[in-house]
Amino acid sequence: MTSILTKAVRAAACLALAATAGAAQAADAAPLDALKAGTDMVWLIAAGALVFFMQAGFALLESGMSRAKNAVNVIMKNYCDMCFGAVAFWAVGYGLMFGANPSGWLGTDRFLLHAVAEADYGMLFFQMMFAATAATIVSGAIAERTRFAAYIVGSIVITALIYPVFGAWAWGSLYGGTGWLKQMGFIDFAGSTVVHSVGGWAALAAILVVGPRLGRFGAAGEVRPVLGHNLTSVALGGFILWLGWFGFNGGSTAAATVGIGKIVLNTHLAGAAGAIGALAMVKLARQPVLMTAAVNGSIAGLVGITAGCHVMEPVFALATGFVAGAFSVLAGWWLESRRIDDVVGAVSVHAVGGVWGTLAAGLFKADALFDLHQLGIQALGCAVAFVWAFGGSLAMYALLARTMGLRASTLDEQRGLDFTEHYEVGYPEFQQEAVHRGKW
């Protein structure tokens, strides 16, 4: 039965090919180009929609890892990252990142994109999703103790300035000129550094400015875990992020090419290996095998493969993901030992995973394995990203702390930010904590 079906399918395919070839000969080149452009655009928009869906993944994962009294606040931050970020990137960020860039440092046009070639709008849509991803990485890191208004201002600055400026160096430009890092040969296909490390370093800066949650670390240095309220959400968020990553990496071809197959396969393998790497590390250290470690490990693997998914063979994608997952666990422990309170592990996953992934893209490039010159360029890109994103964000958050106030009051922390920032609670009928006012 199977062989009959197979033969039938083959015969049908041959007929279709013959028909297509005949049609191609008969047709002009122009309609074919239009068809190709249309198909590319369909893929780009579909991939952009997948990246948009990642925001839902971030929202579920981050709110699940927070206490019930802060769930709405975390989701609001993710939601508003997308809303404010979209406008900021359209108005300023896209021009800085992809506008004509004769100096190699900054884009100089395409601000407030309006009345341009139709193909440009699709690219703006796709890139807008990336910008929001970079910004939203911060939200989970400083959850449960950050004032909403100041956070949103920070998110706008990241989307409009911090992310696009580095992006201009590494990816610019679409309209003439080349970013100086790109010109040196820096490889970062879909943004291990451009998106994830930049977001991760901004998150680290925000954590340092806002400080740890009340009582998170004892006077004698003991670490007090604050467990999330909904691990089901965390797992679902992890799955959604993983799914979205197929659009994140696959869509970065910006065209419907056969290369997408390898890219998404590498992406998937690295995500899987990331979880395995993280679990191997916790097992090696005789620590409990936490689901959150597996989820974060897989995300670290996905972050890691983002830079080099187009140039690596699958076995190296596995290695990249595995190491990224293991590093995410080690980095998380190290940060905790330094009394750095990262609620969701954003720094260990996105910053550390991004740095490793960017280096791995230089190490495991299929046509030039272990090329030290390339590795040097990759390392330079990582260092520049750290200096710019961490330094810029540190200055920005310090300024916000002094002017608007970044840190929520102890009363807000007691009541929960759902109530104090939004005057609503996530689970009015099933509230697990009575610390907020609850009834009014």
Next chain:
Amino acid sequence: MKLLQDKDPVAARRALAFVLGGYLDRRRVRDAVALWSTHFEGQGSLFVALQRYCRQIADSYGLAGREAELHLKVFRALQGDPRDLPQDPLSVPPTDDERTVPAPLAEGPRVGPVAEVSRSAAVLQAFYAAVEEQLARDLPPGLTPARVRRTLIRHAAGLPRPQQHAASLWWSNQVSALGGDWPPGGHGTALVNVIYVSLAELLGPRRADQCFTQAVARLERSGEPALGDIRRWL
């Protein structure tokens, strides 16, 4: 919590005698019950009065750190079968070995006279008693009630001066009741926040949340309308 509302003075004295008999000799039990009778009986909410009383007994009779345990046992005795309780020690003349001058309140910090307690202060006292009770069940090693109170007093420094003074006097056991007015949304809410910050510092945010949650639930179940309003102070 029907018995909380009954306020039968004899039943309360019998329950106290039953519980205190596990800690003190007969003479001291009689003295302690007499102290209840003269200073605490009929002074507003039974819940609040018992909380203050247990603190004073613990300070006066070398039972420091066992206030919450006493409090809980008295409640259980009040809720149990009255036939299991001994007779009211004040309803019979003292025997020779019970006939002594009441001992001065020498052990522990000296506790002043019972002050008139405002309604808001009574609610906060009840809330703090419930918090202490939670702590007594699950206090980590090395963390004593005295250290908890020192932390509370340190964090009370953020309150306006008169409120800071009143709270510090109360937490340092120099007075048996919290003085002043502590309205919800104002100083009362600030005082609750001082308790939360202290607990978070000592126990971590998760256990501080749990402790508050349990304490709030306890007050809301107490059947006393005033205590059921505790969320207004949160």
